[in-house]
Amino acid sequence: MTFLLALLLVAATSPAQTADVLIQAGHQGRPASCALFPKRACNLGAPGERENTPKIADEAARRLRAAGLRVVRVPADYREHYRVRAAIFIHLDGADPPCTSGASIGYPRGSEAAAHAWRAAYSRVFPFRFMPDNFTEGLAHYYGYRTVAPNPNTLVLEMGELTCPPQHAWLATRYRRLGDVIANFVLSRLTNGRS
Numbered sequence: 001m002t003f004l005l006a007l008l009l010v011a012a013t014s015p016a017q018t019a020d021v022l023i024q025a026g027h028q029g030r031p032a033s034c035a036l037f038p039k040r041a042c043n044l045g046a047p048g049e050r051e052n053t054p055k056i057a058d059e060a061a062r063r064l065r066a067a068g069l070r071v072v073r074v075p076a077d078y079r080e081h082y083r084v085r086a087a088i089f090i091h092l093d094g095a096d097p098p099c100t101s102g103a104s105i106g107y108p109r110g111s112e113a114a115a116h117a118w119r120a121a122y123s124r125v126f127p128f129r130f131m132p133d134n135f136t137e138g139l140a141h142y143y144g145y146r147t148v149a150p151n152p153n154t155l156v157l158e159m160g161e162l163t164c165p166p167q168h169a170w171l172a173t174r175y176r177r178l179g180d181v182i183a184n185f186v187l188s189r190l191t192n193g194r195s
C-alpha cells in the first residue's frame with residue numbers, strides 16, 4: 001500500500017521536461033492535432049501562416065542548437081509541460097481589412113522586459129508598424145503560456161501581417177533570416193545575466 005502510494009505521488013509530481021529554450025511554430029500540425037484538445041479553438045491562422053511559421057522556427061532552433069543550447073521545437077498542440085529559460089511562440093498575423101495590423105508581441109506577466117527588448121531588436125529589422133503589446137485576447141492569454149513553467153522570456157512573436165501585400169512581400173523572402181533574428185535575440189537574453 002505504501003509502495004503504491006509512493007508510486008502515485010511520484011507520477012503526480014514528476015518534474016516538467018527541462019530544456020533551455022522552447023520554440024513553437026504557430027498552428028503547425030493543425031487541423032489534425034486539434035483532436036488532442038477538443039475544447040480548444042482549432043485556429044488555423046492566417047492564409048499561409050501554417051506553412052511558413054515552421055521555416056522561421058526551424059532556423060531559430062537550428063541556430064540555437066548550434067550555439068550549444070538544448071531546444072524543444074514544438075508544433076501547435078502538445079501535451080508536455082516544459083521547464084525552460086525562454087519560450088518563443090512564432091506567428092504571422094492576418095487582418096481584415098488588410099494592412100490594419102503589423103508586428104506585435106504577446107506575453108504573460110513577468111516577461112515585460114523581454115517584450116521591450118524584442119520590440120527594440122525587431123524594430124531595427126522590420127520596416128512596418130508595431131501594434132500595441134497584448135492587443136488581442138489571443139496574445140494576452142495565449143494557451144502556450146500554460147505549457148511552460150513561469151520564466152521571464154515567454155513571448156508570442158507576431159512577425160508581420162501576411163494579408164498586407166507589402167508586408168507579405170517583405171516577409172516571404174526572409175523566413176530563415178527571421179529565424180536567425182529570433183535566435184540571436186534569445187541568445188542575448190540567456191547569456192547576459194538577465195535571465
Ligand SMILES: [Zn+2]
Binds near residue numbers: 026027045046092093
Ligand atoms: Zn497565428
